Amino acid sequence: MSTLVNDISRGILKENPVFRLLLGMCPVLGVTVAVDNGLGMGVAATIVLLCANVVISMVRSFIPKSVRIPCFIVVIATFVTMVDMVLEAFVPPVHDELGIFVPLIVVNCMILGRAEAFASKQPVLRSLLDGIGVGIGFTIALVLLSAVREILGDGTISYFVGELNVMGSGFDPMGVMTLPPGAFIALGVLLVLVNAFFRKFKIE
């Protein structure tokens, strides 16, 4: 039982893909200008990660070692394209916002990393839990980063159908936070805080 719980929590805390492993930085820096974008990206990546982990774990014994990477990439690309099509058809506003970043999930090394390091060696259930854990960890990181950037950069928190003005009307937004440099600054500061927090509570 404890291995299963550990499979989930590892992705969220000890091996959080953004805060601990610094994997998949492209969408992390790119889409985190608004909270709903961050959440949408996190959920999309989690779905792809889950499906890819499960499928790869299921077929792991049939796939010869020498062609495993191309097979993984095809599996991942298939799910990404599916997510992209479903988003465009059923939630067009989210699709418009995420735009180019959805197809880019294909080359997100976090997903290929989990396939290679975990799903290709472990049974289906554990791979599923690992996918859930890493996906949640990734989503939390994206939402946290985008909240910091949106609140400082726009003074708002957006939630798909509207936005909440949290800083009041007298607030002068720090425009730089919504730009790429702001993404690096916010990520750097968050990394320091999160790692200090981990060290303090001895989560290693």
Next chain:
Amino acid sequence: MTRNIITLICVAVASALLLTGLEEITKPVIEQNREEERQEILQEFFPDMGDVEDVEEKEIGEVKYEFVFDHEGEEIGVMIENNAPGYGGDITYYLGIDMEGNVKGIRVVAHEETPGIGDAIEEEGFLEKFSGKSYEDDISEEVDHRTGATISTQGLRDSVDEAVQQFAIDILGVEEEAPIDISQVPDGKYRGEAAGHSGEPIKVEVIVEEGEVLEVEITEFGDGKQAEELAGRLIPRYIIEEQEVEVDAITRATESSEAIIEAVDNALR
């Protein structure tokens, strides 16, 4: 080796089947979404239009016009889907024009401009400056670009201007201004003016003799010393050398150059 090939083929075929199946499901929904968005925009541009289904598509030259009719079946305007060059890529927008050549509305549907900067092109406050402008207005002059988003807003603005002018030529039958044929201009001394880069008028005097420009003198110039050195000195020389009004502008004094050319053009018309 054979096993590798077979595995790869199997994975690829399975992936292709899955995607084809899903596309069958999502494609009609996606197309319907696009169609709904288009109809919504049509109704926003032309609130008193008749049935949205009664839109007639007509291609004139390279432009596809969608004619909109009111309840009595009268043509009330057109909608054009157009692309403008932006900072990050193409800006796709719908433009509504009524039959008098006035802009009814602009709606940006897709763009790749910088979030928080170039997406000023989507803002109501910028787009509403276009409404009511007609082909007779100089849209490029009258709508200001947005500081910090110059390339994006200028790209959209100039593209709208061009589309409205093209509409006037294609649909309203307005004649395109032909370039001036200097050899047909009678002898004499002509005066013209145009607004320069700073907004101050630039005035010129042009002397024509036997179908040739003899002299272009700038009598008033408010764009500063540097522009005068470049544009004020070179543009008249080019016009006389080439015996043509539409000469190339001078780099670093582009707007002043164009104003001098416009002033000469105005003088000779």
